[in-house]
Amino acid sequence: MVSAILFLAPGFEEIETATIVDVLRRCGVEVAIAGIEPDAIKGAHGVKFVSDTSVDEVNVKDFDAVLCPGGSPGYVNLRNDSRVLAMIKEAFNSNKLVAAICAAPAVLADAGILRNRNCTIYPGMETELEKGGGKPQKDLVVEDGNIITSQGPATALLFAFRVAARLVDKKTTDIVWEKTLTNLIIK
Numbered sequence: 001m002v003s004a005i006l007f008l009a010p011g012f013e014e015i016e017t018a019t020i021v022d023v024l025r026r027c028g029v030e031v032a033i034a035g036i037e038p039d040a041i042k043g044a045h046g047v048k049f050v051s052d053t054s055v056d057e058v059n060v061k062d063f064d065a066v067l068c069p070g071g072s073p074g075y076v077n078l079r080n081d082s083r084v085l086a087m088i089k090e091a092f093n094s095n096k097l098v099a100a101i102c103a104a105p106a107v108l109a110d111a112g113i114l115r116n117r118n119c120t121i122y123p124g125m126e127t128e129l130e131k132g133g134g135k136p137q138k139d140l141v142v143e144d145g146n147i148i149t150s151q152g153p154a155t156a157l158l159f160a161f162r163v164a165a166r167l168v169d170k171k172t173t174d175i176v177w178e179k180t181l182t183n184l185i186i187k
Helices: 014-026 074-079 082-093 105-110 126-131 153-167 170-179
Strands: 003-008 030-035 040-042 048-050 065-068 097-101 141-144 147-150
Touching: 003 014, 003 082, 014 030, 014 048, 014 153, 014 170, 065 082, 065 153, 074 082, 074 105, 082 097, 082 105, 097 105, 097 153, 105 126, 105 147, 141 153, 147 153, 153 170
Parallel strands: 003 030, 003 065, 065 097, 097 147
Antiparallel strands: 040 048, 141 147
């Protein structure tokens, strides 16, 4: 089975996290939510999520993709965690899919994987990408090699389906696209 790990830190963006995990699980991707601290973690808007595991208990080699939701101060907490940065770099160097949304592409920049890569981020934060050598784009979702980035909460559905399209077959994503009525709002 295809699997992904989503890093969760205090201050994460709830819409992005729930959307990514839900869409991928509906598509048959085994998603593990790995918290950077134990117990329930509170999001940027007070909603608590319970992690499936701890960052300390996961091995990137066991996953096909590494995912980072945004949110503030969630992305700051991810970028300040050396374990997360090391796993992002390892996943990237192992040619696994690495994906981040909202402010979290700044975490990828800090991990050193955006050099000369097209990418996007929450509008107004483009200098965060440039500091890491990234080439900011204005598109809602940007793919460059094994990296996918997106702009924020309203783009979470597009982002999640773009990640799913890289992990599972088109027939599966098409079925979920229609069953979630995404086809009615995104043409």
